[in-house]
Amino acid sequence: MRKEVKILRLRSASLANANKLLKQRISLLAVENKTLKAQLREHDQLIKSLEKELVNLKNQKKTYTGMIFKSNVAKNTESLRGKNFGYKGSSRFNPKNIDEVITVKCDVCPDCGSKLKLYNGVYEHIVEDIVLPVKKTKVIKYLKCRQYCPCCKKEVIAVHENEIPNSSFGPAISAMILMLKYEVNVTLPKIKYLLSTLFGIDITIPGIQSQLSVSKRHFEKAYSEILTDIRASPVKHAPDFCDLVRFSGVDTFS
Template identity: 25%
Template sequence: MTGDDLTKDELLSRFLQLEQRVEELEQENKRKDEKIDQLQEQLDQKDERIEELETRLRKYENPHTPPSKRRSATDESPTAQDDEDDDVRTDGGTPGRNEGHDPEWRTVADPDEVVEVTCECCPECGEHFDESAGVSPRLVEEIPDPQPPEITQYNRHHYGCDSCGTQTVASHPDCPGEGQFGVNVIAQAALSRYDHRLPYRKIADRFDQLHGLELSGASAWHATERAARAGRCEYEQIRRQIQEAEIVHVDETGIKRDGDQAWIWTFRTDEHTLYAVRESRGSDVPAEVLGEDFAGTIVCDGWTAYPAFSSTLQRCWAHILREAEDAAEDYEDAKPIYRTLRQMYVGLQAWLETDPSTRERAQMHRSSQNGLRSLAERSVADEPVATLLGKIEGGIDHWLTFVGEPAVSPTNNAAENALREPVVLRKIIGTLRNDRGMFVHETLLSLLATWRQQGRNPYEELKRVVKSNEMVSRTHAVPAVEPSG
C-alpha cells in the first residue's frame, strides 16, 4: 500500500503513534539522564571519599614514613589472611622466633626456700602411704606483698660556730633536702611516668593501692620534677659526651607546648641519647646542643637545618630510597632512577664488607659521586620526578660520606628509633604545659634512654642520682609555673 492509498484518518493515526513513540523515547532518555546524574553524583562522592582516605593513608604510607610505621601487610601476610588474629604484627611478619633460630629460655634463680609437699593417705580410698615414690619439683617465682611506707622523723639539729658565726644544720643521707617523700618514692614516681607511661593521678592511685601511701597527682608531679632536677647534672654530662663524639645521629619531631607547635630533638651516639625540647626547628638548636665548634659527622635526613649548621653530613639513604620508590609507583620516569639508587646502595653495602683500603674508599667515593651526578642530570617531564632528582643533586656532597668513613652509617635509623618513645608519650600526654614540663620531659627521657643503652638499671640509677645529686640540683633555676598532671 502506498502513501496515496492511505486515508487521511490512517495517516493521522500513524502520525499520532509516531508522536507518542517519540514522547516515550524522550521520557526514557530523561530517565536515563536522571540516572546518569545520580550515578555521577555517587561517583563524585566516592572520589571525594577516596581522596580523603588517601590523604589519611599518606600519614602512614609516604616517602618520609619510617618502615616501623608503615602498614606493609600483603596478600600473603597474616594481616591479610586473618583479621581476627590479635597477635599479628603490623609489619607483615609473624610473632615468635624465626624459623631455624634456637629458642630462648628464661634463667631461673636458685630457690630461697624449699618446701616439702607431702600427702599421708590416698585421696580415693584412704589407704595410708608408707613412703614417697618420688619427687616432682616445681619452681615458683613470687614477689612479696607490697610493704606499707616507713615513716621516719629526722630531728635535724642546728649549730652555731662560736669562732666564725656560721649557722649549720646537720644533714643525713636518707633525709631529702626538701619535701616529705624519700628517694624510693621519687624514683618510682619518675619511672612510672616515663617508663610505664602512667598519668600522674594513676601514679598516685598506684602508691595508694600497693603501699597505702596517700599522695595527690600534683605530689606525683613534684616528685617527678625532683627526679629531673636531681638528674640534670648527669643530663649535662651526656650533652658534653655527645659534643665530643665523632658521629651523632640527629632527628626531630613535633610536640605541643601549651597547644603551640614545638619540637623534640634527639641526638644519639652509640652510648648516649640526649633529647632537647625547643620551640625552634632551625639550625640554632644543633648549634646550641652540639656547640658551634662541633667537629663530628652528623647523620640526618634532608631537613635544611642540618646543612645550615654543618657541612660534614651523611644524608639518610632510607629516606631517599623511600621517596624514589614512592615516585616509581606513579611515574614511569622514576622507575630507572629508583632502580639505579637501590642497586648503588646495595652494591656499596656489599663492597664495604670486603674491608677496602682508604685509597679504595676514596676512589669508590669519587666514582659513586659521579654516578649520582649523572643520575641527577637526567631530563624528565614529570615535576615530582624532577623534584626527586633535585634532592639527589642538592645532597650530592653528603650521600656518600659513609663510603669514606667506616664508622658512619648510611641511614639515620638510630635517631628515628630514639624518637619512638617520645612519640608514644606524645600520643598519651597530648601537650607539655610550660617550660617546667619541657625541662622534666627532656631530662628524664635522656637519662632513661642513655642508661638503657649502657645496660644500667634505670630504677637503681634514678635512686642514685636523686640521693647523691639532690643538693646540687636544687641550685638549677627552673620556671615557677607548675604543669598539670
C-alpha cells in the same frame, strides 16, 4: 468603528497579560529545570560511586571467600612450630635459692572419695612469685642539729646524703616516680595506684606532682652542669640528651 477599536484594545491587553504570565512561568520552569539538572548530575555521580563501591565489595568478597573457604587443601602440610633446625634452644632456669617448701597432698580421691595411700616419690613444682606489698617502707627520722656559722653569721642545717630537701619521700621513691612518669609514661593516677598497691604508700596525685617538682629542683644543678658539658663537647648525641632531660624531671615530652 470605535466599538471595534475598543474590542481590539481589550484583546491586545488580555494577550499582553497572558504573554507576561507565560514569560513568568517559562522563567520559573527554567529555574526548576536547572535545579533538576543539578540534582540529576549529583544522582549520577552518587550512582557511579555506589557502583564502584559495589565492585570493590564484590572483589573483597571473592578474596575473603578464597581465604576462608579453601577447597582441596593438602593434608599434613603444617610446618613444625619453633625455630629452624640448628638454632640453640633457650629456656628459663629454676631459681637456685628456695625460700619455702610446701608439701601438698590430698586425703581422699577427688573423683571417688576413697582414702589415698602414699608411695615413694614426689613431683616438684617450683613457682616464683611476688609477695605484695613487695617490701615494707623504711621510715627515717632525721634529727637535724641546729648549727651556727660565726663567719657567715647564719644558721646552717646539714643535709644527709640520702635525704632530699623539702621532700617527704626518699630517693628510692622519687626515682620510682620519675621512672614511671618519664620512662614508662604512666599517668599520675596509675602511679598513685601502683605505689599504693605494691608498696603501701599513701600519696595523692597532687603529692606526686609536688614530688616531681621537688625532684626537678633537686637535680637542677646537676642537670645544668651536664648540659654545659654537653654543649662544650665537640660530639653530641641526641638520645642521651633526651634521657638527661627526662632524668631531670622536666616534663618537656608531654
